[in-house]
């Protein structure tokens with residue numbers, strides 16, 4: 621029997637590759653950097669399935685070049701790199717990896733929150749650069765995390781886990797979302813709904829963003845929103861870079877309109893080396909690693925493998941973002 625041809629855009633966990641190799645004729649891109657778009661297009665020509673990462677663009681032109689394509693399995697919870705409507709039109713199912721990365725990502729959002737509040741990176745640099753001369757009563761003062769108010773924008777799976785971490789630090793947790801949780805869930809999570817984003821921004825000491833990138837969330841946080849924040853505010857983004865107007869963030873940090881920021885994502889990734897944000901001391905920028913634990917990356921790869929194999933069999937993947945692709 622001829623096995624279906626699949627292409628995987630990076631070397632993912634071996635357990636997942638082994639699983640995929642059993643049932644497919646598998647090609648794997650061996651480099652650290654993603655395959656250039658033209659290469660991906662070429663590889664997709666005879667593929668029935670693709671395993672992609674968030675750095676791989678899967679658009680209408682690519683799908684047009686891949687007439688046999690049945691499934692795109694994205695090893696990420698976010699899927700803004702894939703034009704879903706175009707996939708659905710062509711009956712291509714798209715899988716993602718929700719759930720398995722929720723707590724790891726929330727851990728990292730909270731890590732950034734704490735590090736930005738207490739100047740952890742600046743302090744380590746201060747020591748390593750030989751600037752530690754004495755115990756100083758005013759050196760590297762930060763913001764208290766315990767008892768502060770945490771404002772969460774987007775209380776989905778990850779936002780809710782960040783809320784739990786905040787409650788563990790005795791924070792008052794407010795949230796803003798398009799969809800309100802039930803009263804029972806609000807009670808369980810210990811969170812208070814704020815229907816007005818401006819009110820949340822002006823009341824919170826810490827603000828953490830957990831929304832997907834959609835046309836309506838592009839630049840959700842810009843100059844007007846930073847102007848509403850407290851001068852002591854700590855701003856965290858582990859969602860997608862374009863949710864924040866990065867120029868406005870730079871101005872807010874530089875002028876002292878807000879205190880510090882912790883980012884795992886930037887508008888362009890990787891952030892260009894001449895980006896002015898990189899000149900500031902009051903921002904920590906991580907290279908999009910919030911889900912990067914050994915266990916979680918293995919589980920994401922296994923989930924992506926399951927989604928791929930189900931799609932190849934003509935089934936709806938267990939985690940499918942467009943099940944209507946098969947029914948419509």
Ligand code: GLV
Pocket residue numbers: 674695696697698699721859911
């Ligand atoms: C990471 O950003 C993901 O969407 O999984």
